[in-house]
Amino acid sequence: MIARQRFDDNPCRPRHFKPPPCRAIVPxxxxxxxxxxxxxxxxVTGALFALVFAVVALRVIEIVAVGGGTAESQIGRFRIVTAPVPSHADIxxxxGNVLAATLxxxxxxxxxxxxxxxxxAARKLVKVFPNLRAxxxxxxxxxxxxxxxxxxxLTPVEQYDVNQLGIxxxxxxxEERRVYPDAALTSHVIGYTGIDNAGFAGVERALDGVLKERREPLQLSLDLRLQYVLHEELQRVIDDFTAKGGAGLIxxxxxxxxxxxxxxxxxDPNNPGAPDPGHPAVSLADRMFDRTTLGVYELGSIFKIFTVAMALDYGTATVTSTYDASHPIRIGRFTISDYHGKHRVLNVPEILMYSSNIGA
Structure with a gap:
C-alpha cells in the first residue's frame, strides 16, 4: 500500500489526496x-418590477372580472384608428351617387x-413611363x-414597377387625386381640377372653398338617371342632323x-386635355365650352309668348281673336313673313302653335 502523503511534503498530489476545505472569504x-x-x-429594481407586474395583473383582473368578457374582447376599446381626411369633400x-371623389x-x-x-436611372424610368422622354x-x-x-x-401598378427598379x-x-366615376357625363356641370386639386371649372371652381372646408359630401340637385337620358338623347339628335353641338337642361x-x-x-374631366376618340376633329376649345352657361343666344320666337300674354292681359286680344296671316307684312324697310306659313287666318292659340311671325 502507498502511504498517505502530506500536501506540504510532496507537491505531486496522488488521486486519493483530499485537500483541506477553504474558509469563506469575508470582504x-x-x-x-x-x-x-x-x-x-x-x-430596489426587483421591487419596481414586481410593482409593475402587480399593476398589470390588477388591470387585467378588473377588465375580465369587473368589466365582463375577455381581455381580447376589450382591445377594441383602447384602439384609436384615425382615417386620413381628404382635402376636398365628395360631390x-x-x-347619393358619387360624381367626384378624392383618392x-x-x-x-x-x-x-x-x-x-x-x-x-433615366433609361429604366422611361420603360415604366413610356410617355416620358429619356x-x-x-x-x-x-x-x-x-x-x-x-x-x-401614379397608379398602384406604376408605383410597384418603380419599387422593383431599386434605384x-x-x-x-x-398626394391626392380628384376622380370622376362618370367621366364626361357630368363634365360641364362638375368641372375639373388641376394637378394640385385646385378647381378650374364648374362646381369644382365655383365651390372650391366650400369643398375644402366640408367633411360631408356636397349634394347637388342633379339626378344622374335624368342626366344620362338627356345626354344620350342630345347626342343622338346631334348625330342625326350632323350638328356642331347642342345643349339641354331639365x-x-x-x-x-x-x-x-x-x-x-x-x-373627360379625369384627363381634360386628352382628345376625344369618337370625335377627333373637334377641338379642345369646343369641347371645353359650356353652351348652357356660357353660350349667348337670340331668344327669337320665345318673345311671342310675352307678346300674346301682354295682349291677353291688356284686353287687346282674346283666345278667340283671329288675325290674317295669309300674306307677309311690310313695315318700313323690313318684311315680316312666316318660316312655315299656313297662309290663312289664325286664331291666338294657332299663332303660338305655328309660331307665326305675322300673327304675333
Whole structure:
C-alpha cells in the first residue's frame, strides 16, 4: 500500500489526496461597501418590477372580472384608428351617387444628389413611363437639385414597377387625386381640377372653398338617371342632323332645381386635355365650352309668348281673336313673313302653335 502523503511534503498530489476545505472569504473595507450597494440596487429594481407586474395583473383582473368578457374582447376599446381626411369633400347627386371623389395617389420625385447613375436611372424610368422622354428625365436627374418631380399621380401598378427598379434617390410623395366615376357625363356641370386639386371649372371652381372646408359630401340637385337620358338623347339628335353641338337642361318648375344639364361636345374631366376618340376633329376649345352657361343666344320666337300674354292681359286680344296671316307684312324697310306659313287666318292659340311671325 502507498502511504498517505502530506500536501506540504510532496507537491505531486496522488488521486486519493483530499485537500483541506477553504474558509469563506469575508470582504472588508471598500469591497464590502460596493457589494452592499449592488445588493441594494438589485432589491430596489426587483421591487419596481414586481410593482409593475402587480399593476398589470390588477388591470387585467378588473377588465375580465369587473368589466365582463375577455381581455381580447376589450382591445377594441383602447384602439384609436384615425382615417386620413381628404382635402376636398365628395360631390354626389340628389340620390347619393358619387360624381367626384378624392383618392390617395402617390407621386414620384427624385433627389439628383443621391442618384448614382443618372443615365441608367433615366433609361429604366422611361420603360415604366413610356410617355416620358429619356433626355428630359436625364436632365432632371443631373440638375444638382435636392428635389425634382418625375411623375405625378401614379397608379398602384406604376408605383410597384418603380419599387422593383431599386434605384436609390427615388422617393414617393403622398398626394391626392380628384376622380370622376362618370367621366364626361357630368363634365360641364362638375368641372375639373388641376394637378394640385385646385378647381378650374364648374362646381369644382365655383365651390372650391366650400369643398375644402366640408367633411360631408356636397349634394347637388342633379339626378344622374335624368342626366344620362338627356345626354344620350342630345347626342343622338346631334348625330342625326350632323350638328356642331347642342345643349339641354331639365328643371323642376316648382322648385327651380336643375335636375339635368348637358352641353355637347364634352370632355373627360379625369384627363381634360386628352382628345376625344369618337370625335377627333373637334377641338379642345369646343369641347371645353359650356353652351348652357356660357353660350349667348337670340331668344327669337320665345318673345311671342310675352307678346300674346301682354295682349291677353291688356284686353287687346282674346283666345278667340283671329288675325290674317295669309300674306307677309311690310313695315318700313323690313318684311315680316312666316318660316312655315299656313297662309290663312289664325286664331291666338294657332299663332303660338305655328309660331307665326305675322300673327304675333
Amino acid at each position: 472588508n473595507g471598500p469591497t464590502k461597501q460596493a457589494l452592499e450597494a449592488c445588493r441594494t440596487r438589485l432589491l 354626389v347627386d340628389r340620390n 390617395d395617389s402617390p407621386s414620384l420625385y427624385g433627389n439628383p444628389k443621391q442618384i448614382v447613375d443618372a443615365a441608367e 433626355a428630359e428625365v436625364y436632365a432632371k436627374l443631373t440638375s444638382g437639385k435636392s428635389f425634382v418631380w418625375i411623375r405625378r399621380h 436609390p434617390g427615388l422617393e414617393f410623395e403622398h 328643371m323642376d318648375v316648382n322648385t327651380g332645381e336643375i335636375l339635368a344639364m348637358t352641353s355637347l361636345p364634352d370632355f
